[in-house]
Every structure is written in C-alpha cells, then in structure tokens.
Amino acid sequence: MEESVDKVITQMKDEMKKTLSSYKKYLTTVKTGRAHVSVFEGIKVESYGQQMQLKQLATISTPDAMTVVIQPWDVSIIKEIEKAILKANMGFTPQNDGKIIKINIPPMTEEDRKKVVKLLKQESENYKVALRNARKKALKTIKDLEKEKIISEDESKRAEKEVKKALDDSSKKLDELMSNKEKEILNL
The missing domain is CATH 3.30.1360.40 (Gyrase A; domain 2)
Structure with missing residues (x-):
C-alpha cells in the first residue's frame, strides 16, 4: 500500500503550497510606503x-x-x-x-517601517505554524499506517525524511518571501 504514503505526502505538500500561496497574497496587502492596487x-x-x-x-x-x-x-x-x-x-x-x-501615499517614517516589519515577522510565524501543522498531521498519519502494519518501518522512515524535506523547502521559501518584503519595506 505504498500509494497511501504517497497520498499522505501529496496532501501535505498541497497544504503547504496553499499556505505559501496565502502568504504571498498576504504580502501584497502589507503597507510598504509605495502605491499598490x-x-x-x-x-x-x-x-x-x-x-x-x-x-x-x-x-x-x-x-x-x-x-x-x-x-x-x-x-x-x-x-x-x-x-x-x-x-x-x-x-x-x-x-x-x-x-x-x-x-x-504618504512616505513611511523609519518608525513606521520598523513596526510594519515587526508585524510582518509575527504574521510570518503564523504561516510557519501552519506549515508545521501540515507536517505534524502527515507524520501522525504515517505513524498510524506503520502501527497498523500497512507500511513497513523502512517505508515509514523514508516518508518521514520526505516530509522533513518538504517542510524545510517550504519554510525556506517562506523565509525568502519575508526577507524580500522586509528589504522592500526598509530600503524605500
């Protein structure tokens, strides 16, 4: 039943993609001191x-x-x-x-920029929590499949590595998006 592990990982990756997509949309609404429709x-x-x-x-x-x-x-x-x-x-x-x-659009003061970046970092952490929750849910399902002897211990270990890599990749993308937005805000 290898396909059930693949399904779990695919669902988790889809959740992570939706989280990143939602984060990108959120970033477009962040006030930067520039005009944005x-x-x-x-x-x-x-x-x-x-x-x-x-x-x-x-x-x-x-x-x-x-x-x-x-x-x-x-x-x-x-x-x-x-x-x-x-x-x-x-x-x-x-x-x-x-x-x-x-x-x-009035230019932002240095203090305004720092406040916006602080809020941006707080919101970014919320999205990271969503990514970690997707990982947690996938790992629990994989452990359950192993416990029920639907998959072997080796398959479980392989799946856990894949889950960890997916979280690392998604977290890195989120950090890059946040970092780029932070630079945009601070360097206006």
Whole structure:
C-alpha cells in the first residue's frame, strides 16, 4: 500500500503550497510606503444594495509610486467608494474630483517601517505554524499506517525524511518571501 504514503505526502505538500500561496497574497496587502492596487482591491463598498469589492466597481491604477487612482465605472457611487476607503481606516485621505478618486501615499517614517516589519515577522510565524501543522498531521498519519502494519518501518522512515524535506523547502521559501518584503519595506 505504498500509494497511501504517497497520498499522505501529496496532501501535505498541497497544504503547504496553499499556505505559501496565502502568504504571498498576504504580502501584497502589507503597507510598504509605495502605491499598490492590491491594498485597495478588497475594500468593501456598499453599492447597489449590497457589499462589493472595490475592484468590482472601479479601475484601480498607480500612475506613479506614490499615487493610486480609482476610477469608478459608475460615477454615481463615487461617494460610497470614498466612504469605504475612509472606513477601512488605512491612514489614507482620498481626494474626490467627481470623476476619479486620487490617493497620495504618504512616505513611511523609519518608525513606521520598523513596526510594519515587526508585524510582518509575527504574521510570518503564523504561516510557519501552519506549515508545521501540515507536517505534524502527515507524520501522525504515517505513524498510524506503520502501527497498523500497512507500511513497513523502512517505508515509514523514508516518508518521514520526505516530509522533513518538504517542510524545510517550504519554510525556506517562506523565509525568502519575508526577507524580500522586509528589504522592500526598509530600503524605500
């Protein structure tokens, strides 16, 4: 029943890939002192009687590194978009000219950068815990398979090595992503 060990390892690797993918998505939302459309895309706007994401209602662009321009497809909801940005409490003041909303991104102070990096490291640790939990679950399943004599001790040892390697590789990727984001934040 070698395939059951392979299935366990495949499931664990898939979990780790999802965790890394989720982490990458999280990194796009981290405030860096530069204009990023991803910071604004998920803002919920009350429009047409329901909550919708800003990216569903407008074109969001960055004409330069310090400016975000939001151009609603329907200018009648521009006030709602402006309210939603203020309500999101991100520290930005939108400027509305009736057709577009312009947001100037203030430069981050050294203290702000250090705070963001500290939060980034804390959040990174949460994602590492998720990776370790995936490993723990896989190892438990492998041990159970060995106990039930479904796999041999040798197969169990081989599987444990593969699990350890997968965790090491995923942790290394996560560290690289965090390190790159940290450099981006501190070197602006």
